[in-house]
Amino acid sequence: MGKILKFRFEHGITAAYLILGCLWILFSDNIVEGFTDDKVVLSKVQTYKGWFYVVITGILFFLFLKRHLKRLREAEAKAKESDRLKTAFLANVSHEVRTPMNAILGFSELLKNPELTGEQQKEYLDIIEKSGERMLLLINDIVAISKLDTGQITTYYTLTDVNELVEHLHAVYLTVANEKGLLFTISERAPQDKSNVYTDKEKLVSVLTHLLKNAIKYSADGTIEIGVSLENGYYRFSVKDDGIGIPEERIENIFERFVQADVRLSREYEGIGLGLSISKAYIEMLGGNITVESKEGLGSKFTFRIPAKENFD
CATH class of the missing domain: 1.10.287.130 (Signal transduction histidine kinase, dimerisation/phosphotransfer (DHp) domain)
Known part of the structure; x- marks a missing residue:
């Protein structure tokens, strides 16, 4: 080049x-x-x-x-x-x-x-x-x-109930969150009659798992919320926490590889800084996008959307 x-x-x-x-x-x-x-x-x-x-x-x-x-x-x-x-x-x-x-x-x-x-x-x-x-x-x-x-x-699309998926992950990580003194709740659900979507369930679980683990890892107290809703032909997933937040200068490149390895917290918190990069790549493979809202010391909210496919095409 x-x-x-x-x-x-x-x-x-x-x-x-x-x-x-x-x-x-x-x-x-x-x-x-x-x-x-x-x-x-x-x-x-x-x-x-x-x-x-x-x-x-x-x-x-x-x-x-x-x-x-x-x-x-x-x-x-x-x-x-x-x-x-x-x-x-x-x-x-x-x-x-x-x-x-x-x-x-x-x-x-x-x-x-x-x-x-x-x-x-x-x-x-x-x-x-x-x-x-x-x-x-x-x-x-x-x-x-x-x-x-x-x-x-590659992607493997199957019919997935997003509400059941969110509830399952909530049940899996509820004990871990409670052991740290965190309140873990489901903030919202998709309409029950429109909760099925054709998507790659394994990748969707991987993304939400990365986000939930980060939320629990970087939170000492407060609340963690997971939710899903249907908006304008897209399912919108969100994971919110009251943790340490992200410095403003790092928000722009938080989804780049190795970023976590560049901060002083890398020894205090487990991880090598690949989870968010992998999550972003998976979401884009599913036709969606991911964003983050965060303030240092006040927590973060990660939101991503995927197309609400009702049929496999």
Whole structure:
């Protein structure tokens, strides 16, 4: 891409120089000769014409070059930022893998102790199980991103009841939310007679799961709400929380990859910053879009829409 831009710029500059020069020679001579035929005057005018052309083309080339260099610097800055985020991402992945792996290996070793009580064994097994689940989620996100990059992910549309889906996820995460002292409610439902939609249920569940886990993860108290409604031919899903919120300067790129890895909270909260990027990609595959409203310290509300398809087409 960089070579193509360079090629076009160089040829554009050359073409502009030749065209301007030819036009200047053709028309300036005719204009001057229309006013005078004095050889001395014409000789002086030729000198002034040369200086004028040099100044004008110099200014134009400066403007062209400035614009081109600005684009190159922006591209360079984006490339450096991408490399920096990837480096932070890899460091965070290393941390996210080591932490549960150390727990699995450590408590597996402790389980070899024959003097452990049944309660202790159960406690250690629970820790190993949760650590394994944490690693599996990490691997699933990395695999999902890889498949999205290579176009290996396809959609499988089935008839899905959106109300039942929301109620199921509410039941699944109610206990987890309550254990953190959070109130978890269903804010709204679609009309009961219009709650069925043809969509990829697995991807829809994945998106809502990512949003709910984030809401619970980043909330210390308050309320979490999940809801679905039917509006203008689209099902609108929303997940709202009273958590830490998102800084204003990060809202614009919150759906980009590796963003979570770039914040200081990445060590305090589990995750590698791929969930929202994956969710956005899935929603777009389903023909929808996602938005976020958030204020730092006051919570966030993620809203996405998918077409209300009543038939498979």
